[in-house]
Amino acid sequence: MIKDRVVTLSATILLLCIVMSFLFPSQFPTVDNFSQIMLNLSIDTIVAVGMMLLMISGVFDLSVGSIVAFSGGLAGYLMYYHDVNFLVAIVAALSGSLLIGFINGFLITKIGINPMIQTLAMMGVVRGLSLMLSGAGIQNFPYEYNYIGQVKILSLQSPIWYMFAIVLIFSYLFKNIAFFRRYYFIGSNEKAAHLSGIEVEKMKLWGFVIVGLLAGIAGILLSSRLGAALSTSGKGLELRVITAVILGGASLAGGQGKIVGAFLGAAFMGIVGNILILTRVSGYWQEIILGIILILAVGIDQLIQKKK
Amino acid sequence: MIKDRVVTLSATILLLCIVMSFLFPSQFPTVDNFSQIMLNLSIDTIVAVGMMLLMISGVFDLSVGSIVAFSGGLAGYLMYYHDVNFLVAIVAALSGSLLIGFINGFLITKIGINPMIQTLAMMGVVRGLSLMLSGAGIQNFPYEYNYIGQVKILSLQSPIWYMFAIVLIFSYLFKNIAFFRRYYFIGSNEKAAHLSGIEVEKMKLWGFVIVGLLAGIAGILLSSRLGAALSTSGKGLELRVITAVILGGASLAGGQGKIVGAFLGAAFMGIVGNILILTRVSGYWQEIILGIILILAVGIDQLIQKKK
């Protein structure tokens, strides 16, 4: 069943691509277009990998979008206002993101605050912080900082490579490393996992730390790619990412999902977005059609699986 | 435990009120202030009652905010562009909202689409529809329509009365009527509920219909209170309402919560917002402090309950 989602989603994406290639032969199936699509889904995917990890263990994090803004904001703030070296700024931004994840995890696991409330509250707190840091936006970063997100390797812009690296690494980890494997135990039966000697609380705390770190990386890449830190970046990203992850086979109940599903879910959303642009669907219809496509994609999948 | 949340939250609210009354004796504990707070949380609370129902049964609905805009938009559209009688317009708007809830429920229970994906997609679709209906905003409603949300009874504006009526009615229903009682069973163990002869799917479908209807009522009240139907109303309402409901004792896992908790959760958020402004917290700090207060409120509650 879990496997199936990866398969059906891949098939859906492939089908979409084939149809679009026939409809827009000169625009859709081009290297340019695909590298654009990839580039644009790279940030979401990096966060989605972390979200998938959390959802496998049965929780989710609404503060990721704010962390994306915060991380870029903090790096930008340090470089712009305090002339801090770009590497130091990045380390500081990532440490900050990690710390936010840690606080989330700590309060959720040790104090027992409901994860949704905690991360929602944190979403507000961190958004406020990043607003203070980046105000109406910071620009004019050092060249080296912009290089990170703008350099092209084999004619693909770097965030794409980061995305693939992260997806591959986490896929590997979730297949082969005992530590990550345990998230499946936690997600399917927390009590039983505890009784099996798994340190559920510590693992969950780590989960939030990891998602914080990944959101921080995404924030650095986004701001470096844009050459600007915006206090509004990452708004709404949390829902988009959770959607992608559920599309990719996770469930709110936990215990299922694969890392590659996070990428596929984001890729589906990215391709649909591209299609909406190519077909020039605009305005009111955009939201309506996007919604209908989502429902159709999941609905048909369900019907097929039921038939089986 | 469930009871406790209602009690602890009431106590927290009371404590907050007492402290504030001492600090701001001439501003906080006034009839004016309270009726303003109530008025501003009435719309949220009406939707929160429906959300509480859903969360008791173990699901939630992200499309409520859009339904609020849609309902007002449809009523306004009919009255303004087609000179429809205000009562007919209201009936149409409520039927429309109900239908949206029905579609949500149908696709979730019969096709098996993940509730989060379904209602998120519906959120987009309905937002698009309401943009089409109300465009730049519709005004100049018949006097009778505006009367509904603007009339004052015993010096309290009508939405407050609607809110209380709905909270009381649903509280009663959830205590005394078997139909509503069943939602607790569905939320605690869906399979066992099915075997107990509870029509789980039908009940869930009804749940979405009810929340659609309540969001529709909220939309009518909001637009009538405003004297205008704006396509942006209800944006972000879904998360606000879910927060209120979880604060009020619901859990994402289902099976617990009380209707009055929805009101208390919304009231807590409303009062905290009021306090932030009374204490002159700056706009930039608002979200940060609001987040911290949320965490504190839930965290302390948890610590107390753990001690027990």
Next chain:
Amino acid sequence: EAPPRTGGSGNNLHSTEIITVDTVSANEEYVMITTAINMPMYVNHDQAAFKMWAKKMGVKASILGPSEWDIPAQIATFEQVIPQKPAGFLVNGTDPGIAQVINKAVDAGIPTVVYDSDIPGARQHSFIGSDWYEMGRLQGERMVKILNGKGKVVVMGILGMTNMEAGFQGFLDVIKKYPAMEFIGKYDDKANVELAAKITADLIVAHPDLAGVAGFDGNSGPGIALSVKEANKIGKVKITTVDAEPEHLQLVKEGVIDYLVGQKRELFTQMGAQMLFDMRHKTIAFSKNDAKAGVVPIPKKIITGSIEIDKSNVDLFIK
């Protein structure tokens, strides 16, 4: 492949060949890139005027962008359209962060005009719009005038947005000059009527002597007005705000809102699009090859100015 070292600094001597065409074709497509694409103000002014212009000229007008206020998504949309080489780009200048992608379009040889707010770091061919600082200043001055130079005032809008922050600054710079005016703070209504109403209601309680509220997004005005009405404070709490949508005008007529400062948004897109057209079709040429010569044959910057509305002239605006 490393990115270019210069972020660009309005350098028009860039020798990119601009794609020009002699004949006008019905398939010629002009693309508007915006964000919050469904915002009524955008739809009814920017987009409507743009579409009308295209119809008149017999060309295609496409309007693209995310439904939410989402700058990265606006950039993503923009980037995905550049490879399709449309006839011209009309870009909503939402945030300095879009500078790079504007330069990408310029480097691709596509005529590009930014409207609404100027983007400092970008090499767009032209900017047409208004000055948000100026709009804030106008509101500030009117506020001072109707309050006779004294009283408590607040501003409300979306915190952190470049144009709004500029507006707040304009407002503040005026208020600062009057010692009897007390500035209480900036509040975030997230472009949401309910929130604007709630904050205003709370403000009225916290400051019973609140004298004025200035709004900076399209939903600030209706929200502020609602709470002022409900608290029976009409006339006691003065309201100035941006935009001149029907509900704003209605509220001015009712005397709830005292002053509106509107933008000439139709001009942004209608004139902007015309400039794109002129550039593409070399309507005016200054040399044998303007691009090579480093000449951009359209105005570099057009400031459209504002529309000021109050009770005295509101009837002229109500349709």
Next chain:
Amino acid sequence: MKLGLKNISKSFEVIKALQNVSLEFHKGEVHAICGENGAGKSTLMNILTGNIQPDAGEILLNNQIVIIQNNQHARSLGINIVYQERSLTDGLSVAENIFPLPPTKSFGRINFVQLHRQTKALLRQLDIGEFSPETMVATLSPAQKTLVEIAKALATNPAILLLDEPTASFTDKETTILFSVIRTLKKRGVTVLYISHRMAEIKLIADKVSVLKDGKCQDTLSTNNCTTEDIIRLMVGRDLQQVDVATHSSEEVVLSVKNLCGKGFNDISFDLKKGEIFGLGGLVGAGRTELAMAIFGAIPANGGTILKNGQRIYNRHPKQGIANGIAYLPEERKTLGVFLQKSVAENIVSARLYGKGYNVKTNNQKAGEYSRTLNIRSSSVQQLMSKLSGGNQQKVVLAKWLNTQPDVLIVDEPTHGVDIGAKLEIYKILKQLTADGKSILLISSEMEELLLLSDRIAVMREGKIKGILHKKETSENEIIKLAAQ
């Protein structure tokens, strides 16, 4: 290793789950713990595995006082357990479930080769050939899952193994496997603490038996020189009356199933008579549960007819089943039977929520009555179901179905995890129901139970009825022959 308990006490709010319990377990002995539901057996196990801390008393390991902090600590001390409640992860393989902390190579990489080798060895030791280490746990039957849990406990090579009702979902086949494993362990010097409500098993496998009653240790007997009756007397404090097994079956047919087909069963026909207890025998996986669920309306039937009192009925939903006077007590209590976070009273009324009103007071009254007649042990009917012992939960579920006043009661393994006293009470209740003119369809994997209660027994194999036997004329052997063949 020698394990000793000295004056262990534990209370949950008002309930004294254990009071001054002192026991000794010696190396290489199989020591059974007996007691009624709620006597404190699982609590004792939880104390030994560090899941809960005793209020008073000491635990001695080789005469040294130890404080067992948590179950990991217990494991490191050589104590491991198979819990009464299942604790596997459906989405992972058998191997990964058995070794939640698997063997690793450098950087914490799982050594899958070794993991599967180890698992295979364990499965072989348990004589399991039907599934491999890579099998997904979700696809296993309840009994197979319990075997996996036993393998999981054995994987840590415990010196003391606690088994809390391991045979509850077993048929004789699995029980035989388990017993041979226990005998091997015993030879290796492993101490086994064995909890079971099946008296015959205790005589068969245990060396000693300790009896708990109301949280107090009654006595420790050697199984060689005591009878089952002795044990039962200690458990319940009196001699148990034999169940009156006189038949109340009449000739009137209440339920007539004709050529019923569905997923897991095929072409099933039988008549259930008024006042009859109709047994369904067979091995695990014979399709009895599916048949019962289809009759009740919980899963769809693909063909065939069901007549009740001569009238054709269509049960497409449990609601219709209930309305047609049929009740179904499910096999899997935890997932299908109980609302753990609801009170006892709410659980009891949960199948009768079709009225309009919901009155807490009358519900509590009703629940109180059932609580008394079925001797349900809880601090009050308001207590959360999750706080009840397993057997008491079972009684609550039975009460819930009795509360629907059915004409036909289908009970699927009704005495799983129920103590001997309560078991006989349930037998009595079932018989009493037939005396009142109700009919019962009894699914049971316990041969004695089946033979004792049923008037007729249908034996199922691979989804088909292989024969319908009259109790008087049949024997255990005949049933087994039909079931296995």
